[in-house]
Amino acid sequence: MRLDVFTLFPAAFEWYVTQVHVRKALELGHELAFTNYRDHTPLSHLQVDDTPYGGGAGMVLRIDVVAAALEAAFGVGAPAVRESRRVVELTPKGRQFDDRLAEELAEGDLVLLCGRYEGIDERVAHLVSDRVSIGPYVLSGGEVAAMAVSDAVLRKLPGVISNPESLVDESFAPGLEGGTEYPQYTRPAEFRGWTVPEVLVSGDHGAIARWRAEQVRRAAGGTD
Numbered sequence: 001m002r003l004d005v006f007t008l009f010p011a012a013f014e015w016y017v018t019q020v021h022v023r024k025a026l027e028l029g030h031e032l033a034f035t036n037y038r039d040h041t042p043l044s045h046l047q048v049d050d051t052p053y054g055g056g057a058g059m060v061l062r063i064d065v066v067a068a069a070l071e072a073a074f075g076v077g078a079p080a081v082r083e084s085r086r087v088v089e090l091t092p093k094g095r096q097f098d099d100r101l102a103e104e105l106a107e108g109d110l111v112l113l114c115g116r117y118e119g120i121d122e123r124v125a126h127l128v129s130d131r132v133s134i135g136p137y138v139l140s141g142g143e144v145a146a147m148a149v150s151d152a153v154l155r156k157l158p159g160v161i162s163n164p165e166s167l168v169d170e171s172f173a174p175g176l177e178g179g180t181e182y183p184q185y186t187r188p189a190e191f192r193g194w195t196v197p198e199v200l201v202s203g204d205h206g207a208i209a210r211w212r213a214e215q216v217r218r219a220a221g222g223t224d
């Protein structure tokens with residue numbers, strides 16, 4: 001897949017692209033590109049935002065700037081970009097991001113639009129396929145949200161995670177029927193009086209499997 005991030009701060013992703021699974025995705029032939037809105041603004045003095053109509057605090061990322069960046073990156077009219085890929089605006093007003101949506105977004109090429117200031121001009125709705133939120137809170141910009149979404153999406157691509165079995169029993173996976181993962185422990189078996197559940201060191205794999213299944217049910221609100 002090709003994953004494009006549109007942002008005013010591409011340098012914010014320098015750490016992110018060094019992560020092992022991101023590098024693995026690139027080695028497998030997937031593409032990750034960053035476009036700076038400011039590099040393609042049609043306005044003088046590299047302007048990208050303006051005051052909101054109707055008054056109010058803050059600045060709004062201009063629709064003509066976003067459209068120009070999309071057109072420069074893909075060589076087609078901005079509304080046509082979503083005909084060949086999912087174009088997602090990251091915004092608190094969007095659909096709540098979850099594992100199921102990550103699966104959907106991993107099915108093809110993806111564009112993530114990061115807002116800043118008071119967000120993007122509402123007319124961006126004419127350019128996007130989806131609006132997505134990573135939670136009911138406000139961030140300074142969409143960059144952190146873009147990392148969260150792209151991280152979850154890239155993990156879904158075959159071969160990106162070196163041990164596929166680790167995906168079977170992780171939180172929200174089908175193997176756990178959508179529940180959260182059971183508690184994990186490692187050495188030492190005793191630390192400051194805190195011990196590991198005895199079943200996990202028993203060597204009884206059947207008992208361990210039953211214990212883990214029970215922990216998943218409890219986390220989901222099931223009965224003991």
